[in-house]
Amino acid sequence: MxxxxxxxxxxxxxxxxxxxxxxxxxxxxxxxxxxxxxxxxxxxxxxxxxxxxxxxxxxxxxxxxxxxxxxxxxxxxxxxxxxxxxxxxxxxDDNHHHLICSRCGAVEDVDCVVGEAPCLTPSDARGYALQVAEVTFWGVCPACTTTDAATAASADARAAAS
Missing domain, CATH: 1.10.10.10 (Winged helix-like DNA-binding domain superfamily/Winged helix DNA-binding domain)
Incomplete structure (x- = not known):
């Protein structure tokens, strides 16, 4: 074997x-x-x-x-x-979702809240036998948030020095 x-x-x-x-x-x-x-x-x-x-x-x-x-x-x-x-x-092999940064495009997996497929239930399935829910969460990732904060602080410091 x-x-x-x-x-x-x-x-x-x-x-x-x-x-x-x-x-x-x-x-x-x-x-x-x-x-x-x-x-x-x-x-x-x-x-x-x-x-x-x-x-x-x-x-x-x-x-x-x-x-x-x-x-x-x-x-x-x-x-x-x-x-x-x-x-x-x-x-x-699971029903996970994704987090996507709207600035840099970084993509990360995020586990399903409930853990069973589908993990979201619509208000009316209209007769469909649901199997999977695909969810994409859009936002700003930690790296871009840090960069934005640093850029804003630098701009404030330049403005104060003027």
Whole structure:
């Protein structure tokens, strides 16, 4: 009986994830899984940049194809924040939501308040058998808030010195 892959070895981890999703294992697919593990909430273009470092002969279309296959197989999830390109992540086994900074675009996962899918119930489901609720919380991240405060303090100091 073969031993399980070492999760500390990205290539073995990627191979195990692909096989677990019933997908054929290829060099470019392994690289896309590894890139998603390194950079959750990345766009296809961002993932292509990461993949091209390890698989120089890959194409952007190959990355798009892999991502489409991953979403179809339930290996990855696509989120589509308003005004941004689609983003991809490997966290698919729960009903979590996202926090997005309206200034810098940072994206973070936030667990469902209730913990069961769907974790929000509409006032009228109109006969639908609800399965998932997708919520995106928009705001200003701590880094941007700190930068804004520092910029305002600097402007106040310059104004006071004038």
């Amino acid at each position: 073969p031993s399980p892959p070492d999760p500390d070895i990205p290539d073995a981890h990627a191979t195990a994830r692909l096989r677990g999703a019933g997908l054929r294992v290829t060099e470019s697919r392994r690289a896309v899984v590894a890139a998603l593990a390194e950079r959750p909430h990345a766009s296809a273009d961002e993932l292509f940049t990461l993949v091209a470092r390890t698989v120089p002969g890959t194409s952007l279309q190959s990355v798009y194809n892999a991502l489409g296959d991953f979403v179809d197989a339930g290996l990855a999830r696509r989120i589509e924040p308003a005004g941004r390109p689609g983003l991809f992540e490997l966290r698919v």
